[in-house]
Amino acid sequence: MPKKYQIAVIGPAGPEEYPKEQRPDNSVYEQAFRIGELLAKENCIVVTGGKSGIMSTAAEGAKTVPHSVTVGVVKGDKRFTANEFIDVEIVSGAIADGLDEYQIITMCDGVILLGGGAGTLEEVAIAYRQEKPIVALAGTGGWADKIAGTCLDERQRIRIESAGSPEEAVTKLMSTLHHRPNSS
Amino acid sequence: MPKKYQIAVIGPAGPEEYPKEQRPDNSVYEQAFRIGELLAKENCIVVTGGKSGIMSTAAEGAKTVPHSVTVGVVKGDKRFTANEFIDVEIVSGAIADGLDEYQIITMCDGVILLGGGAGTLEEVAIAYRQEKPIVALAGTGGWADKIAGTCLDERQRIRIESAGSPEEAVTKLMSTLHHRPNSS
Amino acid sequence: MPKKYQIAVIGPAGPEEYPKEQRPDNSVYEQAFRIGELLAKENCIVVTGGKSGIMSTAAEGAKTVPHSVTVGVVKGDKRFTANEFIDVEIVSGAIADGLDEYQIITMCDGVILLGGGAGTLEEVAIAYRQEKPIVALAGTGGWADKIAGTCLDERQRIRIESAGSPEEAVTKLMSTLHHRPNSS
Amino acid sequence: MPKKYQIAVIGPAGPEEYPKEQRPDNSVYEQAFRIGELLAKENCIVVTGGKSGIMSTAAEGAKTVPHSVTVGVVKGDKRFTANEFIDVEIVSGAIADGLDEYQIITMCDGVILLGGGAGTLEEVAIAYRQEKPIVALAGTGGWADKIAGTCLDERQRIRIESAGSPEEAVTKLMSTLHHRPNSS
Numbered sequence: 001m002p003k004k005y006q007i008a009v010i011g012p013a014g015p016e017e018y019p020k021e022q023r024p025d026n027s028v029y030e031q032a033f034r035i036g037e038l039l040a041k042e043n044c045i046v047v048t049g050g051k052s053g054i055m056s057t058a059a060e061g062a063k064t065v066p067h068s069v070t071v072g073v074v075k076g077d078k079r080f081t082a083n084e085f086i087d088v089e090i091v092s093g094a095i096a097d098g099l100d101e102y103q104i105i106t107m108c109d110g111v112i113l114l115g116g117g118a119g120t121l122e123e124v125a126i127a128y129r130q131e132k133p134i135v136a137l138a139g140t141g142g143w144a145d146k147i148a149g150t151c152l153d154e155r156q157r158i159r160i161e162s163a164g165s166p167e168e169a170v171t172k173l174m175s176t177l178h179h180r181p182n183s184s
Numbered sequence: 185m186p187k188k189y190q191i192a193v194i195g196p197a198g199p200e201e202y203p204k205e206q207r208p209d210n211s212v213y214e215q216a217f218r219i220g221e222l223l224a225k226e227n228c229i230v231v232t233g234g235k236s237g238i239m240s241t242a243a244e245g246a247k248t249v250p251h252s253v254t255v256g257v258v259k260g261d262k263r264f265t266a267n268e269f270i271d272v273e274i275v276s277g278a279i280a281d282g283l284d285e286y287q288i289i290t291m292c293d294g295v296i297l298l299g300g301g302a303g304t305l306e307e308v309a310i311a312y313r314q315e316k317p318i319v320a321l322a323g324t325g326g327w328a329d330k331i332a333g334t335c336l337d338e339r340q341r342i343r344i345e346s347a348g349s350p351e352e353a354v355t356k357l358m359s360t361l362h363h364r365p366n367s368s
Numbered sequence: 369m370p371k372k373y374q375i376a377v378i379g380p381a382g383p384e385e386y387p388k389e390q391r392p393d394n395s396v397y398e399q400a401f402r403i404g405e406l407l408a409k410e411n412c413i414v415v416t417g418g419k420s421g422i423m424s425t426a427a428e429g430a431k432t433v434p435h436s437v438t439v440g441v442v443k444g445d446k447r448f449t450a451n452e453f454i455d456v457e458i459v460s461g462a463i464a465d466g467l468d469e470y471q472i473i474t475m476c477d478g479v480i481l482l483g484g485g486a487g488t489l490e491e492v493a494i495a496y497r498q499e500k501p502i503v504a505l506a507g508t509g510g511w512a513d514k515i516a517g518t519c520l521d522e523r524q525r526i527r528i529e530s531a532g533s534p535e536e537a538v539t540k541l542m543s544t545l546h547h548r549p550n551s552s
Numbered sequence: 553m554p555k556k557y558q559i560a561v562i563g564p565a566g567p568e569e570y571p572k573e574q575r576p577d578n579s580v581y582e583q584a585f586r587i588g589e590l591l592a593k594e595n596c597i598v599v600t601g602g603k604s605g606i607m608s609t610a611a612e613g614a615k616t617v618p619h620s621v622t623v624g625v626v627k628g629d630k631r632f633t634a635n636e637f638i639d640v641e642i643v644s645g646a647i648a649d650g651l652d653e654y655q656i657i658t659m660c661d662g663v664i665l666l667g668g669g670a671g672t673l674e675e676v677a678i679a680y681r682q683e684k685p686i687v688a689l690a691g692t693g694g695w696a697d698k699i700a701g702t703c704l705d706e707r708q709r710i711r712i713e714s715a716g717s718p719e720e721a722v723t724k725l726m727s728t729l730h731h732r733p734n735s736s
Contacts, residue, residue: 301705
């Protein structure tokens with residue numbers, strides 16, 4: 001049986017983590033749910049930061065598909081801190097911000113990006129350097145909107161693709177993965 | 185639905201990695217298979233180094249149980265290098281020996297140990313320091329036999345339990361986990 | 369004797385790493401030299417990625433000051449790969465891009481940024497999330513120019529300061545550090 | 553100017569970390585001081601865990617030599633927690649036990665070992681796997697006495713050398729390093 005792709009879905013944590021007037025639109029969380037569902041239907045493993053917001057809704061969407069597997073990479077050294085939709089919990093052991101994001105990207109084959117702040121930006125920068133395909137969902141605000149369609153530097157390792165809907169994001173990513181050399 | 189325990193099964197790689205006269209006995213690999221199967225029946229996720237030897241047979245045993253999930257932590261930065269029985273592949277990104285073992289132990293709730301050389305010893309030392317329950321399968325040679333029933337230092341954080349069979353190893357570990365505070 | 373501050377100087381590698389028409393201006397490397405020198409005169413330890421470009425010239429500048437100490441965090445598992453101006457070589461053990469940058473930022477008290485591509489962007493994102501003071505040297509191109517004077521997201525953890533010269537960059541950073549609680 | 557060797561000195565923390573009847577003998581700390589001094593005279597950089605006990609006395613010994621450099625790798629995400637004899641503080645960012653030890657060994661060219669518990673054992677296991685020369689000071693108790701003169705497994709990657717005094721330990725280690733290929 002061929003191995004499954006591991007896809008990172010990255011973007012904002014839940015609204016409780018933001019000042020009231022800066023909260024991501026609800027539609028961002030709904031689109032992450034849909035992306036998780038579509039990825040699981042494509043037989044992908046969904047990998048997130050295991051916390052709230054899109055990390056939870058993407059995993060929840062994936063778990064609507066029978067026998068899907070979800071992964072959460074969490075900070076700290078404690079088990080059982082990931083959201084309820086995470087099957088495999090990777091405990092990073094780190095207390096400093098920045099390591100979990102490296103672990104998420106390093107284990108994945110591709111990235112879908114919605115909105116997002118500095119943590120998301122870190123993940124995109126690592127994915128770009130590791131030359132992993134990245135698709136940004138346009139209209140979701142944050143760094144997704146700022147960098148959709150661009151390269152992150154003059155080395156032009158990869159171009160961050162832009163998608164107008166969850167369906168288009170997943171289709172574009174799967175297409176890129178299937179045309180890569182050495183894919184499973 | 186309660187979360188599953190994540191259990192590391194650690195011990196020797198496949199016979200191809202050893203000088204001919206030093207190869208682990210076949211029964212070690214067979215016992216790792218049985219341990220993987222028993223852990224999966226106990227609804228545990230089996231975590232290994234994702235390579236050959238007991239890392240492969242433990243995962244193979246687990247995969248005989250429908251809908252079980254197996255995890256492999258692999259060295260390097262390449263995807264799709266884990267053995268065929270691994271569902272979730274954690275790519276450590278490391279080329280230096282020693283990091284994968286830390287990642288395996290840090291994400292697990294307990295450890296079962298068969299035989300084993302210096303890599304296994306590193307894992308046991310980390311598990312001991314993180315105060316995670318460890319059960320050594322007696323009669324499997326290597327470090328398992330040397331440290332079964334002992335503490336690793338005078339701090340006596342935990343005692344490494346000894347078990348005479350795969351069944352006893354899994355039963356002892358599950359019993360310890362169920363009696364711990366903060367278990368799932 | 370009070371401990372020294374550890375300051376990361378980050379930005380582009382040497383011109384040999386870029387396509388000919390995209391090479392950073394020589395003045396970027398000269399300014400990194402000056403920043404290294406000024407930091408060492410302020411009794412700081414200069415920390416870089418240990419390779420070429422500003423990682424080399426910043427360390428070279430620091431080493432013009434007697435008894436200064438320079439640190440390089442390098443990829444891979446080999447010793448003695450850092451440039452000749454590095455005293456202490458931290459070998460990350462990683463082959464995947466992204467970990468060294470985390471290690472540089474996590475050990476530092478502040479960051480000075482010149483030009484820079486995706487690796488520099490990753491470092492700034494981590495520093496921002498760890499709430500470490502960041503000063504961008506204006507006019508050096510790359511991400512330094514794009515993010516000088518901004519916050520990286522709506523959480524507004526810290527503002528990336530802008531400086532017009534190496535002198536101003538070092539002065540601003542030292543001033544911020546001296547006004548922080550818990551400084552040495 | 554040739555680069556300096558980086559040597560890890562590993563062993564027990566200070567007596568305050570042990571139950572009263574289990575405290576390491578004072579002579580262990582004194583020997584670590586002497587080892588630090590001798591290594592610095594050999595132009596080596598002394599690397600330790602940056603805490604109390606031999607991590608402090610080895611660094612203190614090194615700092616009696618003018619212009620010597622000492623390094624401490626510390627747990628957590630806080631700066632300025634290493635002992636007063638540490639020049640360069642590497643903040644691991646980890647809260648889980650086990651990562652700092654990997655970082656110490658991965659950046660070093662050789663290891664000297666006194667006494668020691670499970671953390672020291674972890675470090676020796678990693679050094680053995682990375683094939684870095686290890687010298688154990690005999691008569692210092694703990695794991696140093698248990699593994700002096702042995703190999704850690706049947707792969708026999710390296711033999712852990714035994715030394716009867718700080719002078720012999722440093723002489724043996726320097727001799728091994730100078731006879732290695734690719735030494736500086």
